[in-house]
Amino acid sequence: MTSGGDGKACVMALDQGTTSSRAILFDAAGRPLAVAQEEFPQHARIAAGPDGADLGIVEHDPEDIWRSQVSCATRVLESAGIGAERVAAIGITNQRETTILWERATGRPVAPAIVWQSRVSAPICQRLKAAGVEPEVRSRTGLVLDPYFSATKIVHLLETTPGLRARCEAGEVLFGTVDSFLIWRLTGGRVHATDVTNASRTLLFDINAAAWSDELCRIFGVPRRMLPEVRPSSGAFGETERSILGAPVPILGCAGDQQAAAFGQGVERPGEAKNTYGTGAFLLFSTGDRPVPSSSGLLTTIGCGPGPQPLYCLEGSVFVAGALVGWLRDGLGLFERAADVEPLARSVADSGGLAIVPALTGLGAPHWDPAARGLIIGLSRGTHRGHVARAALEAIALSVAEVVDCMQRDSGVALRLLRVDGGASGNDLLMQIQADVLGLPVERPVVVETTALGAALLAGLAAGFFPDAAAVAEARRVERRFEPQIGAEARRRMLATWRDAVERSRGWAQSR
Numbered sequence: 001m002t003s004g005g006d007g008k009a010c011v012m013a014l015d016q017g018t019t020s021s022r023a024i025l026f027d028a029a030g031r032p033l034a035v036a037q038e039e040f041p042q043h044a045r046i047a048a049g050p051d052g053a054d055l056g057i058v059e060h061d062p063e064d065i066w067r068s069q070v071s072c073a074t075r076v077l078e079s080a081g082i083g084a085e086r087v088a089a090i091g092i093t094n095q096r097e098t099t100i101l102w103e104r105a106t107g108r109p110v111a112p113a114i115v116w117q118s119r120v121s122a123p124i125c126q127r128l129k130a131a132g133v134e135p136e137v138r139s140r141t142g143l144v145l146d147p148y149f150s151a152t153k154i155v156h157l158l159e160t161t162p163g164l165r166a167r168c169e170a171g172e173v174l175f176g177t178v179d180s181f182l183i184w185r186l187t188g189g190r191v192h193a194t195d196v197t198n199a200s201r202t203l204l205f206d207i208n209a210a211a212w213s214d215e216l217c218r219i220f221g222v223p224r225r226m227l228p229e230v231r232p233s234s235g236a237f238g239e240t241e242r243s244i245l246g247a248p249v250p251i252l253g254c255a256g257d258q259q260a261a262a263f264g265q266g267v268e269r270p271g272e273a274k275n276t277y278g279t280g281a282f283l284l285f286s287t288g289d290r291p292v293p294s295s296s297g298l299l300t301t302i303g304c305g306p307g308p309q310p311l312y313c314l315e316g317s318v319f320v321a322g323a324l325v326g327w328l329r330d331g332l333g334l335f336e337r338a339a340d341v342e343p344l345a346r347s348v349a350d351s352g353g354l355a356i357v358p359a360l361t362g363l364g365a366p367h368w369d370p371a372a373r374g375l376i377i378g379l380s381r382g383t384h385r386g387h388v389a390r391a392a393l394e395a396i397a398l399s400v401a402e403v404v405d406c407m408q409r410d411s412g413v414a415l416r417l418l419r420v421d422g423g424a425s426g427n428d429l430l431m432q433i434q435a436d437v438l439g440l441p442v443e444r445p446v447v448v449e450t451t452a453l454g455a456a457l458l459a460g461l462a463a464g465f466f467p468d469a470a471a472v473a474e475a476r477r478v479e480r481r482f483e484p485q486i487g488a489e490a491r492r493r494m495l496a497t498w499r500d501a502v503e504r505s506r507g508w509a510q511s512r
Contacts, residue, residue, distance in 0.1 A: 008088035009033075011460040012076070012249070013452035016069050016094040016178050017257065018115065018279045023072035024449065025080050025087075026456040028465060030475020032447065034080035036072040040064040043112065047120070056119045056361050059112035062100050065178060066185055073245060084245035090186075091253030091459030092237075093260035093451050094178040096201045099153035101164070101173050101226075102181065107189055110173055111161055114153040117279075117319065117361050121152035122370045124159075128152070133219050140206045140213055142291060142300030146368050148317070150177060151203035151220045158221070168223045175226040177202070179254050183237050186251060191238035194228040196310070197259035200302040205230070207291060207302055210310055233259070233304035234458040253459030255304045257451045258282040258315065261421055263304050264454030265445065266476045268311065271413040273404070275434075276451065277424035280364070281321035281400050285314045285407040285415070296406035297366030304454075306461045306472075314410055316365035316403030320358040320374075321396045322424045327360060328392055334385050341389050342429050348386040354378040355501040356388070356395040363506070366406045373508040377501055393427070397434040398498040404438060417441040421450040428482075435482040439491055442482040447475070 010025040010033055019042060025033040043059040077084060097116035102109045114120060125145045128134065134145045143149055154175055158165045167173045176184065180194045199205040199212070204222060206213040210230075217224050231237065237251040255263065258276060262284040265274040273285040284303065291300045291312040303311035320327075325341050328334045335344055355377050357363075362370035376388070400418075408415055417440055424430060425448050435442040447453050457475060460466040466475070 007086065008465060009082050009086040010080070011088050011456045011463065011465050012073065012090045013456040014069055014073060014090060014092045014182065015257070015449070015452040015455065016065060016092070016182060018095045018117070021065065021068040021072050022452065023069070023076040024452045024456070025076055025082065026453065026460070028471070030447065030453060030457070032449070034076045036076035036079060038068040038072050040068045055122055056117070058115040058118040058361070060098070060115055062102070062109040062113045062181060065113065066182070069182060070244060077245065084247035084249050087249045088465040089250050089252040089459035089463035090240065091455030091457075092179050092182055092251065093255055093257050093455035094182070094198070096177060096198055096256035096258065097148055097150050098178050099150045099157070099175070100178065100181045101154070101157055101175055102184070104172055104174050107185060110164065111157050113178070114156065116148055118153070119147045119362060119370050121147040121156045124152045124155050137203060137216065137219065140208070140216060141200070141203050142207050142293070143201070143203055144297070144299070144368050147370060148364070149201060149203045151216070151222060154222050155220055165223070168226050171225045173226065174228070176228050179256070180228045183251060183254070186240045186244060187238035188241040192228045193231050193237055195231055195233040195254040195304070196302050197233055197256040197304050198254070199230045201256060207300065207312070210302070232308050234306050234462045236462070250463065251459070252462035253455050255455060255458060258284055259302070259304045260454035260458070261451040262313065262454070264450030264457060264476065265419045265421060266473070267303070267313070267419065268305065270411070271415060273407065273415055274419040274421065275400055277321050277396070277420065277422035277430070279321070279323045281318035281396060283316045283400065283403050283407065285411065287312050287314060287411055292411055294406070294410045296410050297368055298403070298406050298410060299365065304458065306458070314407050316407065318399040318403065319362065319364040320360045321399070322422070323360065324356070324358040324392050324396060325424070328389065334388060341392065342427050344386055345390040345393050345429055348390055351391040351394055352383055352387040353380065354383060354387045354391040355497055356391045357501050357505040358392070358395050358399065359505050363502070365403050367502070367506065369506050371509040372506045375501060375505040377504065393430045393433055394494070396424070396430060397437050398494065400434060401437040401495065402498070415440060417443055419443050419445070421445060421448050423448070431482045432485065435484045436486045437491055437494055439484050439488070441484070443478050444480045444482070446477040446479040
């Protein structure tokens with residue numbers, strides 16, 4: 001085990017995701033020492049909106065998030081045989097946009113957490129678009145008016161929970177994304193804070209001024225008193241209550257999951273990019289110290305670094321990636337384990353003319369169509385499970401390729417290679433298909449869980465556990481490089497077929 005200064009053995013990353021919570025300990029070389037993971041319940045249903053259209057609603061119980069995250073933190077220390085007093089710092093990374101409101105006095109949630117995937121606030125977005133506010137919102141936030149983001153989720157709760165608005169205006173109820181909720185609980189209610197990356201995903205944060213916007217709060221009707229203090233991603237967020245881990249541990253890093261992964265991958269200079277394959281697929285493409293507005297339906301967002309200076313990125317969010325494999329397993333019963341998709345897909349030479357559009361919760365970038373629905377097209381008597389599995393992997397890779405193409409157009413900078421991470425990046429066939437449809441090399445790091453690594457690096461830098469840039473660079477080692485193996489014409493045909501299928505999926509929920 002490689003230790004840092006002051007006899008500290010490790011840093012702890014708390015990685016609070018959409019379907020599970022994890023805690024990972026990293027040593028001073030950036031190597032994982034121990035991992036604990038715990039799934040928690042998902043609550044999804046379909047409800048009819050005011051216009052009769054189906055709304056996909058996804059919620060979490062915030063107490064499930066809290067219990068599972070603390071359980072992981074406790075178990076990972078036990079697994080490693082390390083006491084909390086030997087942890088240099090904690091870094092938090094989290095599912096972004098998911099919205100939690102809780103009582104200041106008790107810390108108890110006042111409603112279920114509305115998950116980033118939820119479409120419950122789609123009618124609110126339509127109302128605001130009709131009011132003509134989207135250009136102003138987009139110019140200040142770099143985002144689009146979509147149910148994905150936090151502000152319209154807050155509005156939904158304010159409009160549907162009796163008495164809630166008055167309590168929020170009185171300062172009795174607080175808002176936070178998952179990071180803020182965890183920080184509040186971990187510090188015993190002493191710190192109500194978030195970092196710039198999570199704040200930039202709320203539709204209430206002006207990315208040009210790097211501050212909450214009173215004008216955006218007015219547009220959405222969100223009381224300013226609800227909002228957390230915004231702090232740099234690498235810096236002080238208080239320390240944990242002694243009773244939680246057995247000793248107080250400083251919280252010195254915080255970043256939304258995709259920005260944390262980008263930091264873990266070293267995405268800093270313009271034209272560097274990473275894609276994380278998790279429940280969804282999330283691409284961040286650095287534009288350096290200047291925000292670049294998108295004309296292709298992408299987002300302009302804030303990245304994170306070791307210092308206070310802002311780093312800007314273009315982001316494309318594909319809502320369903322690894323979740324498509326989960327649906328083939330759980331919804332269709334095509335295989336027993338997610339890992340089984342690769343050998344099944346390898347059992348055929350190609351997808352047999354099959355195309356899948358994974359719009360199970362609408363389409364994200366660059367289409368932003370909450371009414372799109374999933375589609376499987378090209379079925380024939382010769383279609384079998386292997387074709388479906390391979391078409392699913394192609395759908396994930398093609399969704400990513402479409403976003404990469406938009407990023408290059410918007411930025412005017414060519415991508416040289418794509419850095420990848422997340423659970424599904426361990427699928428060699430998916431990574432090869434990704435290189436093929438991009439026509440670019442794909443690099444996979446030794447530590448594919450770079451979301452947690454990024455949070456650990458942010459916290460470790462602030463603690464001095466990672467002493468300098470060289471120590472951070474050493475933690476970002478490459479495990480494998482995938483080179484393209486198909487020609488330009490084959491690539492063109494795959495992309496054309498994909499785009500045709502996407503167009504056929506759009507607006508489906510509205511047309512029923």
